[in-house]
Amino acid sequence: xxxxxxxxxxxxxxxxxxxxxxxxxxxxxxxxxxxxxxxxxxxxxxxxxxxxxxxxxxxxxxxxxxxxxxxxxxxxxxxxxxxxxxxxxxxxxxxxxxxxxxxxxxxxxxxxxxxxxxxxxxxxxxxxxxxxxxxxxxxxxxxxxxxxxxxxxxxxxxxxxxxxxxxxxxxxxxxxxxxxxxxxxxxxxxxxxxxxxxxxxxxxxxxxxxxxxxxxxxxxxxxxxxxxxxxxxxxxxxxxxxxxxxxxxxxxxxxxxxxxxxxxxxxxxxxxxxxxxxxxxxxxxxxxxxxxxxxxxxxxxxxxxxxxxxxxxxxxxxxxxxxxxxxxxxxxxxxxxxxxxxxxxxxxxxxxxxxxxxxxxxxxxxxxxxxxxxxxxxxxxxxxxxxxxxxxxxxxxxxxxxxxx
Amino acid sequence: xxxxxxxxxxxxxxxxxxxxxxxxxxxxxxxxxxxxxxxxxxxxxxxxxxxxxxxxxxxxxxxxxxxxxxxxxxxxxxxxxxxxxxxxxxxxxxxxxxxxxxxxxxxxxxxxxxxxxxxxxxxxxxxxxxxxxxxxxxx
Numbered sequence: 001x002x003x004x005x006x007x008x009x010x011x012x013x014x015x016x017x018x019x020x021x022x023x024x025x026x027x028x029x030x031x032x033x034x035x036x037x038x039x040x041x042x043x044x045x046x047x048x049x050x051x052x053x054x055x056x057x058x059x060x061x062x063x064x065x066x067x068x069x070x071x072x073x074x075x076x077x078x079x080x081x082x083x084x085x086x087x088x089x090x091x092x093x094x095x096x097x098x099x100x101x102x103x104x105x106x107x108x109x110x111x112x113x114x115x116x117x118x119x120x121x122x123x124x125x126x127x128x129x130x131x132x133x134x135x136x137x138x139x140x141x142x143x144x145x146x147x148x149x150x151x152x153x154x155x156x157x158x159x160x161x162x163x164x165x166x167x168x169x170x171x172x173x174x175x176x177x178x179x180x181x182x183x184x185x186x187x188x189x190x191x192x193x194x195x196x197x198x199x200x201x202x203x204x205x206x207x208x209x210x211x212x213x214x215x216x217x218x219x220x221x222x223x224x225x226x227x228x229x230x231x232x233x234x235x236x237x238x239x240x241x242x243x244x245x246x247x248x249x250x251x252x253x254x255x256x257x258x259x260x261x262x263x264x265x266x267x268x269x270x271x272x273x274x275x276x277x278x279x280x281x282x283x284x285x286x287x288x289x290x291x292x293x294x295x296x297x298x299x300x301x302x303x304x305x306x307x308x309x310x311x312x313x314x315x316x317x318x319x320x321x322x323x324x325x326x327x328x329x330x331x332x333x334x335x336x337x338x339x340x341x342x343x344x345x346x347x348x349x350x351x352x353x354x355x356x357x358x359x360x361x362x363x364x365x366x367x368x369x370x371x372x373x374x375x376x377x378x379x380x381x382x383x384x385x386x387x388x389x390x391x392x393x394x395x396x397x398x399x400x401x402x403x404x405x
Numbered sequence: 406x407x408x409x410x411x412x413x414x415x416x417x418x419x420x421x422x423x424x425x426x427x428x429x430x431x432x433x434x435x436x437x438x439x440x441x442x443x444x445x446x447x448x449x450x451x452x453x454x455x456x457x458x459x460x461x462x463x464x465x466x467x468x469x470x471x472x473x474x475x476x477x478x479x480x481x482x483x484x485x486x487x488x489x490x491x492x493x494x495x496x497x498x499x500x501x502x503x504x505x506x507x508x509x510x511x512x513x514x515x516x517x518x519x520x521x522x523x524x525x526x527x528x529x530x531x532x533x534x535x536x537x538x539x540x541x542x543x544x
Contacts, residue, residue, distance in 0.1 A: 025474055030431060031423055032471065053470040054425040057506035064503065076500045079429025079525065123432065142439035160429040160525050373428060 016040055022363065024053045030127070031374035033348075035363070042359045047352050054374055062338040067093060067167070067304050070335060077340065078373050079160050080123065083116045084318035085340075086165040088325035091245060091314035093167060096329055097307040103247070104293040105169035110247040111286045112155070112164050113316075114279040118189070119148045120319035121228075121272040121279075124371045125196060128269050131364045132208045137199055144192045147185050154178065167303045169296030179287050186280050193276045200269060209266035213354040213366035216263050225350045226343045227321020228275065229370045232268035234261040239317035247286065254285035265369035272371075304333055311337075318343055320371050344373045410543040413459055413485075416448030417539055420458035420482065424475050424511065426465030429525040430492040434462060437528040444532055455481040460535060461488045463517070466498035467509030479515045487538040490517045491531060493524045518542065 018039050024032035032053035038046040058077055062070045074089045075082045087109060094101065126141035149159045156162040156172050164170050174182075199205065215225070220233035230237050238257045240248045258274040260267035297303065309331035316323050321343030328336040347370045354366050421434050437444050438451060452458050455478045467475055479488070490511055493499040498510050511517055518541055521534035 024471070025422065025478055030435075031428060032425075032474075053474075054423070054465070054468055055470060055506055056425055056466065056468055056501050057504040058501070061501065061504050073500050076427045076429075076524075079427040079432060082427075082429070139440050142436065143441060146436070146439070146441045159527065160432065 017045065020360070031372070033367075033372065033374050035351075035367075037355070037360070037363070039360060042361075044355050044358055044360065044363075047355045049348060049351060051348065051374065059338050059340065062335055065335075066333045067307065067329070067335070068300060070338065071166070072163070074338075074340070075161050075163065078342070080120050080373060081116065081318045081320065081323070082161045083112050083164060084316050084323050086163075087113065087246065088314050088316045088323050088340075089327065089338075090165045090167060091316070092312040092325050092327035093307060093329070095312040095314065096310040096327070097167075097303065099168050099297065099303060101169055101297070102293040102295065103291040104173075105295045106247040107286050107290050108170045108172075108174065108295065109165065110251065111174075111283060112152075112162060112170075113246065114282045114286070115148055115151060116162075117319045118276055118279045119145055119152075120371075121276055122148070124272055124368070125200075125269060127368050127371075128209075128265070128365070131368045132205065134205065137196070140192070141196060144189055144196075147189055151182060151185055154181070166296060167300050168298065169294070171296070173295050174290070179290075182283070182287060186283060190277070190280050193273065193280070197273050200266075200273060206266060209269065209365065209369075210262070210264055212265045212358065212362050213369055214264050215350050215354050217261075219353050220263070220350070223349050223353075224346050225321075225370075226346055227318070228268055228271045229321065229347045229350060231258060232260050232271045233263040234259055237322065239315050239322050243315050245314070245316055250289065251282060251285055255279075255282050265365055268369045307331070307333075320344060320373060321347065342373070344370075348372055414539050414543050416450075417459045417487075417535065418450050418452045418457055419460045419462055419535070420452055420455045420478075421462045421464070422455075422475065422478050424463060424465040424471040424495075424509070425468035425507075426492060426494055430464035430494075433525045433528055434464070434491065434531060437531050442528040442532065444535075447532075449535065455479075456483065458482050459485075459487060460538065461486060462491050462531075462535075463488060463495050463511045464491045465509075466494045466501050466504075466507045467511055467514060469506050469508055472508045472514070475511070476514065485542060487519075487542050488515060488517045489519045489521060489531075489534050489538050491521045491534065492526060493522060496520045496522060499524065 020037045020039055022035040022037055024034045034050040036048040037044055058073060062073055071086060074085045077085050122141050122145040126138045129137035152162055153159050156164050215233050217234045220230050220235050226237060236257055236259060241257060255278040258271050260271050307329055309329055311328040313326045323343055324341040326339040330336045423431055461482050490496055495511050498507050501507050519534050519538040521530050523530055
């Protein structure tokens with residue numbers, strides 16, 4: 001027996017290039033994304049990103065439904081930025097139908113928008129803390145997040161999918177007594193946001209995050225990354241300032257664009273923490289300026305029937321960045337085409353330069369730092385350019401088509 | 406009650422699989438672990454591998470891409486296992502009914518023990534769903 005153990009077998013493994021598959025189901029990733037990482041020992045040489053695991057065919061589905069049904073469908077593209085999606089869609093429809101909104105409904109839209117931004121940023125800050133192994137901070141941040149969800153529940157009746165927007169206005173109003181309650185909660189959240197900011201400036205946290213996932217200014221411009229990912233790299237983009245929508249044209253002076261130049265995971269987290277304070281300022285300004293008036297125009301069904309054939313694009317600044325909606329109506333309460341460009345698609349492309357050259361252990365932190373929302377990024381349909389048709393086919397048919405060509 | 410079943414009820418470990426949901430239910434599942442609802446006081450932990458889990462939480466209508474992965478993950482969960490479908494999508498495919506990319510709902514593919522309704526369900530409902538499933542299987 002002893003002889004057997006003494007024998008040393010020589011196993012030849014080529015460590016120069018090793019391919020490590022990550023995902024789609026992986027403990028470090030909350031949503032399905034597949035990364036094939038080529039490594040030399042610990043160093044990452046190449047990354048192949050593959051999306052499409054949560055592709056549900058929403059754009060094709062929207063073409064079979066009427067406008068109000070589509071409103072609830074686009075809300076379910078993403079559970080974290082659901083209000084941004086409905087705002088983008090409804091704004092495009094209102095442009096086609098030339099519907100003018102009351103000031104109060106626009107302000108309420110902005111209010112929910114900012115609350116959503118805060119809830120999304122707190123969500124991400126918590127996830128970042130979790131990824132660097134700081135579970136206490138994760139629990140603390142998510143506890144604060146519940147306070148915002150409570151506000152949502154009181155205003156709209158829902159925690160996640162608010163269903164606040166409708167054609168020609170919003171569905172729920174604020175009572176004067178509730179305004180005080182929002183202010184009270186904001187004070188508490190501001191206090192804990194300051195605490196979170198302090199913790200993120202701690203040396204242990206900084207050492208884990210500084211220099212991880214660097215995306216410099218030129219690369220960020222080239223890849224057209226958006227939102228806090230771009231702002232962390234020093235690119236000044238914010239749709240709220242550049243193309244004001246909802247009530248933001250009146251609120252221009254109440255917030256500023258947060259920029260950081262270090263372009264790493266720390267910078268992107270800092271941008272989000274500082275944007276919490278900007279959002280708190282904005283909500284206070286909105287509540288101060290909140291005008292009186294009706295919150296919606298007339299019956300939604302009547303408005304939907306009035307919408308003519310036409311097309312429009314609308315831009316909103318979702319918590320993750322610029323969100324584009326292209327809508328083309330057919331004049332019969334339905335849609336010819338719905339196209340959505342979500343912020344995660346350009347941001348995921350930024351992952352590649354961020355990861356190359358770093359280490360395997362940094363993958364979860366880097367992926368989390370762009371705040372990816374896979375549910376947003378998977379809506380690809382097959383477009384036949386010669387016939388100008390949009391087809392959704394199954395794999396068998398696609399293979400057969402490939403053989404014919 | 407046998408000692409194994411008793412210990413399973415004492416500390417059910419959860420594995421969460423997103424099969425194409427909008428992330429709404431996933432956030433609520435994570436929210437159940439956070440201080441407000443805190444299922445860890447009941448012995449639940451969200452684990453990283455299906456091989457360690459007793460309860461499989463499924464969210465979302467099963468998309469075509471996730472179908473083989475879903476079956477594989479289900480097979481990796483050791484017996485006796487409990488499957489809880491969280492959210493309306495996992496019950497009927499609700500807003501995505503009619504899409505050609507949807508192969509679900511999950512109960513078409515694997516046996517599901519408990520359905521938790523809501524879009525997304527409240528954390529309390531998810532906790533209740535897990536408790537009901539454990540009672541049904543071991544109680």
